[in-house]
Amino acid sequence: MFSKVAMGSVKNSSMIRKMFEEGEKLSKLYGEENVFDFSIGNPYKEPPMAVKNRIKELVDEPGIHRYMPNAGFPDVREKIASHVSKTLDFDLSFKNIIMSSGAAGGLNVVFKSLLNEGEEVITFAPYFVEYGFYAKNHGGILKVIDTTDNDFMPDKNKLKEALTDKTKIVLINSPNNPSGALYTRETLRGLAEVLEEFEKATGNKVFLVSDEPYAEIVYDGHEVPNILGIYKNSIIVTSFSKSLGLAGQRIGYVAVNPNIEDADLLMDIMTFSTRTLGFVSASALWQKAVGDCIDELVDIEDYKEKRDILCNHLSSLGFKVRKPEGTFYLFPKSPLEDDNEFVKLALKHNILVVPGSGFGVPGYFRVSYCVPTEKVNKSLKAWESLAKEVFSILNK
Ligand SMILES: Cc1ncc(COP(=O)(O)O)c(C=O)c1O
Structure with a gap:
């Protein structure tokens, strides 16, 4: 029907939703304050005051609620272009920017604009599970390359082996959800070299699409390579x-490299895709607000504090966890081979986490620490009792 x-x-996509429902159940049983929900990547902090104040003013601005060009307000695109040019030390104009309904909307616009039926999108696991659905939306096929044996860094040799005459896109996400790993410049240069050689040998152009909603959530002086x-x-x-805590407002952008052959045509196609996917444009109010508050940022130090508390605590308890350079996730190895079993065991201690299988790598679990610090501190005892139980099972 x-x-x-x-x-x-729908049948295969409800892992995080399931955890959410488990959380609701546990909260009813034990009280919300005794349940430690590390399952959802929903920024809990309020957007910066400047953003809130600006949006209040904008509501009353004459004409603001009307249609605008599908690619977005030219003045906002100009502000974003000049911000990106400054941050990345790379010249962009408004013609290279298209406003989108979050990163998710942007990815769908890009996929619709690049993919022909049956073409492949290569990505690296662990990966954001929606990628497979986005590729499918536009006739594409997601191909996944594992990185767990390489400290979560993509391996250029594996990419070389995976390329076929159907490959159209290599999709990367750094800092990565869920591993928190920041791909190094050397790693990215390696991927680029493989793609350049491939184009030389076959004439096939492969686009490198970098999904960067966590680019500003990086710690210890790290920066995302341009x-x-x-x-x-x-x-x-x-x-x-994530950078302004506006997940519910659906606002983002796509920046297209002006050196792409026929970049202007690609922009026209992406504008058309924005229109015909039914977005029509990104939200008018929020375009203006982010354009005016482009230098604002949520409190990164607050996230870093939580990363350090949890990462140190879990390591001291015997969990194997890599210290992430960015995002608000930890991705420890599951002490039990079956990550789903481990997640079930964690539930017994009122801890909600997501199995690595949900990100294409069984044997791990994701801890999302965008929760209040008091919650993190209160959870430490629960982690201790979970560790005691799981490691005693293993030592039997
Ligand atoms: C890796 C990754 N890409 C894209 C998105 C979607 O971001 P947005 O809410 O801006 O659409 C998310 C959201 O969590 C994400 O983790």
């Missing part, structure tokens, strides 16, 4: 969901 593809996808300066056929997709 309904779409078979959509019905199949992919536009590393590879010609590159596109950045990003949003203000």
Whole structure:
């Protein structure tokens, strides 16, 4: 009766939702204050005051609630272009920017604009599970390369082996959800070299799409390398969901490398895709607000404090966890081979986490620490009792 593809996808896509429902159940049983929900990547902090104040003023601005060009307000695109140019030390104009409904909307616009039926999108696991659905939306096929044996860094040799005449996009996400790993410049340069050699040998252009909604959530002086300066056929997709805590407002943008052959045509196609996917444009109010508050940022130090508390605590308890350079996730190895079993065991201690299988790598689990610090501190005892139980099972 309904779409078979959509019905199949719904069946297989409810891992995080399931954890959310478990959390609700536990909260009712034990009280919300005694449940430690580390399952959802929903920024809990309020957006900066400047953003809130600006949006209040904008509501009353004459004409603000009307349609505008599908790619977004030219003045906002100009502000974003000049911000990106400054941050990345790379010249962009408003013609290279298109406003989007978050990073998710941006990725769908890019995929619709690049993919032909049956073409492949290569990504690296662990990865954001929606990628598979986005590729499918536009006739694409997601191909996944594992990185767990390489400290979560993509391996250029594995990319070389995976390329076929159907490859159209290599999709990267750094800092990465869920590993928190920041891909190094050397790693990205390696990927670019492989793609350049591939184009030389076959004539096939492969686009490197960099999904960067966590680009500003990086610690210890790290910076996200500028992919536009590393590879010609590159596109950045990003949003203000995390950097300004605006996940519910659906605002982001796509930055297209001006050196792509026929970049202007690609912009026309992406503008058309924005229109015909039904976004029409990104939200008018929020375009203006982010354009005016482009230098604002949520409190990164607060996230860093939580990363350090949890990472140190889990390590001291015997969990194997890599200290992430960015995002608000930890991705420890599951002490039990079956990550789903481990997640079930964690529930017994009122801790909610997501199994690594949900990100294409069984044997790990994701801890999302965008929760209040008091909650993190209160959870430490629960982690201790969980560790005691799981490691005693292993020592039997
Ligand atoms: C890796 C990754 N890409 C894209 C998105 C979607 O971001 P947005 O809410 O800006 O659409 C998310 C959201 O969590 C994400 O983790």
